[in-house]
Amino acid sequence: MIDLEDTTFGFIGSIYYKSYIFDKSRPVVLTFNGLGNTPNSKNARKGISPWGFEYIKKRKYNVISFTNVSEHFCYYRDDTFLSKLEEFGEALKIFPERIGYGQSMGGYAASAFSGPLNIDRLLLLSPISTREEKLAFWDKEAKRGLFSFKYDWSGLYSDGAETKARGAIIYDPLYRLDKLHADRYTTLEKLPLPGVGHLVSENMLRMGILDWAVTSFLEGGIDKEKFLQKSRKRRELRQYYQWLVSEENIHATEKRNKIIEKFFKAKFGNRILDFGDIWISEHENNSDTTVITFECAGEKLSSSCLETKTLLEKGYNNLHVSFNTKYLESNNLSIKDFKRSIDSKIKNRKAICFGTHFGGYLALYFGGIINAKVISITPLLPNSLYSKNDQALIYNPLKKVRKPKTPPTVILDPYDGNSLKTLNDYIFPLYANLESIGASFYGNNILEDLRVSKKYRDKLYYLMEEQFSRVFSDVESKKKETEILNSLANCNGNSISGSWAVGQLY
Numbered sequence: 001m002i003d004l005e006d007t008t009f010g011f012i013g014s015i016y017y018k019s020y021i022f023d024k025s026r027p028v029v030l031t032f033n034g035l036g037n038t039p040n041s042k043n044a045r046k047g048i049s050p051w052g053f054e055y056i057k058k059r060k061y062n063v064i065s066f067t068n069v070s071e072h073f074c075y076y077r078d079d080t081f082l083s084k085l086e087e088f089g090e091a092l093k094i095f096p097e098r099i100g101y102g103q104s105m106g107g108y109a110a111s112a113f114s115g116p117l118n119i120d121r122l123l124l125l126s127p128i129s130t131r132e133e134k135l136a137f138w139d140k141e142a143k144r145g146l147f148s149f150k151y152d153w154s155g156l157y158s159d160g161a162e163t164k165a166r167g168a169i170i171y172d173p174l175y176r177l178d179k180l181h182a183d184r185y186t187t188l189e190k191l192p193l194p195g196v197g198h199l200v201s202e203n204m205l206r207m208g209i210l211d212w213a214v215t216s217f218l219e220g221g222i223d224k225e226k227f228l229q230k231s232r233k234r235r236e237l238r239q240y241y242q243w244l245v246s247e248e249n250i251h252a253t254e255k256r257n258k259i260i261e262k263f264f265k266a267k268f269g270n271r272i273l274d275f276g277d278i279w280i281s282e283h284e285n286n287s288d289t290t291v292i293t294f295e296c297a298g299e300k301l302s303s304s305c306l307e308t309k310t311l312l313e314k315g316y317n318n319l320h321v322s323f324n325t326k327y328l329e330s331n332n333l334s335i336k337d338f339k340r341s342i343d344s345k346i347k348n349r350k351a352i353c354f355g356t357h358f359g360g361y362l363a364l365y366f367g368g369i370i371n372a373k374v375i376s377i378t379p380l381l382p383n384s385l386y387s388k389n390d391q392a393l394i395y396n397p398l399k400k401v402r403k404p405k406t407p408p409t410v411i412l413d414p415y416d417g418n419s420l421k422t423l424n425d426y427i428f429p430l431y432a433n434l435e436s437i438g439a440s441f442y443g444n445n446i447l448e449d450l451r452v453s454k455k456y457r458d459k460l461y462y463l464m465e466e467q468f469s470r471v472f473s474d475v476e477s478k479k480k481e482t483e484i485l486n487s488l489a490n491c492n493g494n495s496i497s498g499s500w501a502v503g504q505l506y
Contacts, residue, residue, distance in 0.1 A: 002064065004091060009047045012088075013080030014072035016044040019064040020057050027097035029056045029218065030117060032076070032106035033067035035145075040070045052101060061218065062095065066109065075131065076109040077151040077158075085116035085157065092118055099218065100165065103201050104128055105148075107169075111160030111185070122167035122188060123217045126200040129161040129181045138180050161185050168222055170204070170213065172196050176250050191227050195234060197243045207233040238264070238274055242340050257344065270303060272319075273341040277301075278333050280341050283308055283318040290317040290346050291464060292372065294355030294362040300324065306451060307354075307460055314461045316352075319345060321362065335369055335401075346370065352464060355379075356447040360410075364427070367404050374408035375463060378419050378444040379427065399430050407433035409466065411446060414438045437468050 031052030102110030107127020360379030
């Protein structure tokens with residue numbers, strides 16, 4: 001059982017906890033992590049702080065934080081953990097007040113366990129009340145979180161809506177799935193935040209009102225009128241407008257979407273996503289083909305790339321994804337945010353994902369998610385994939401994401417060692433029908449060299465139209481001839497695996 005004397009951490013069954021007890025005359029806050037930020041067992045054994053722990057601790061409250069761990073994920077339905085709740089709840093009676101705080105799946109846990117833990121007040125952010133099919137059938141119908149239905153929901157504490165605690169729920173009433181959950185809670189005050197979807201806490205953080213709301217609740221309660229007034233700040237968020245035109249908003253109509261998109265463009269210009277370290281900018285050309293370009297990484301963000309002007313001249317639309325080097329160390333663009341930003345922009349259109357270096361990796365990663373044609377030039381994966389340092393890994397390995405129906409095209413130098421390692425170890429094994437084009441002796445600067453070559457505008461068009469032989473066979477120069485000879489002299493004998501159509505640029 002948890003030691004209520006000091007800072008401790010450990011496991012109850014498979015559920016990890018961390019506690020900070022400094023003054024038993026003060027309330028204790030029990031936080032429950034959602035699905036995101038789930039630690040692995042290795043980090044848990046080192047005493048990592050779960051969601052909410054450090055935040056509550058800094059505000060001078062006693063805090064006990066709970067979370068699943070990735071290797072033994074169970075939606076808090078661990079038998080040992082459930083069997084200890086009443087005993088633990090008795091011990092918590094030494095505190096003058098017990099406050100529960102959770103988001104999404106953590107909202108289920110905070111409310112479902114509020115009885116045995118003797119929780120007095122609850123603050124829930126977009127809570128999932130239960131995964132019992134008969135009670136929350138809409139989630140299964142919508143195929144949301146299908147994995148969670150496999151756990152045993154027939155036993156104790158399976159329905160958060162049975163809570164007797166008082167408090168508040170912050171949720172999006174326009175998001176049908178979350179509204180149906182919120183409606184099941186009868187003892188909690190409803191605080192609506194329309195137009196943000198399930199990501200309530202993330203968007204409140206972007207609006208700058210999350211700290212105010214949580215602090216207000218801890219100190220006694222959230223003033224509803226002030227909340228509604230402060231919630232208007234959502235109108236300054238790009239994500240707000242993007243969600244309103246997304247498929248999750250069942251109230252959206254074609255007419256409404258056109259009005260929202262017109263207002264969005266007038267307010268934000270051509271930037272359809274801005275997460276600080278990453279932008280997605282739109283260049284509309286009324287074409288039936290949209291090329292999504294991924295920057296290879298740089299210090300400065302930009303709304304276009306060197307290819308944008310040419311793509312527009314050649315009759316394509318362009319969505320440009322730009323990020324600075326900080327982006328390589330943070331996960332600022334989720335699959336959901338990416339799709340939400342561009343789905344309406346590529347609807348009923350052909351999509352092509354195009355990039356070089358790290359941008360080439362992102363083209364492969366996101367191209368499968370939106371089922372686009374992928375043209376990836378010398379893709380380089382994050383260094384963490386080579387070093388096996390999972391703490392620095394930005395995205396899941398390519399094997400864990402959806403593959404496009406159309407086999408991707410990878411263009412690289414078959415004599416370049418780094419390119420070979422990327423291709424052989426991480427790409428070829430995942431794409432059975434991969435089309436690979438060899439640009440011999442160019443190292444990893446293929447696109448850079450193409451940009452300064454003659455007729456690059458035409459070559460870029462041929463790349464988009466997959467006429468690769470017209471790109472890699474029509475240039476000659478004495479300087480390049482010398483480079484090839486030097487490359488041959490230094491060739492280390494590496495060979496390529498898989499099926500190759502090797503064309504030399506010169």
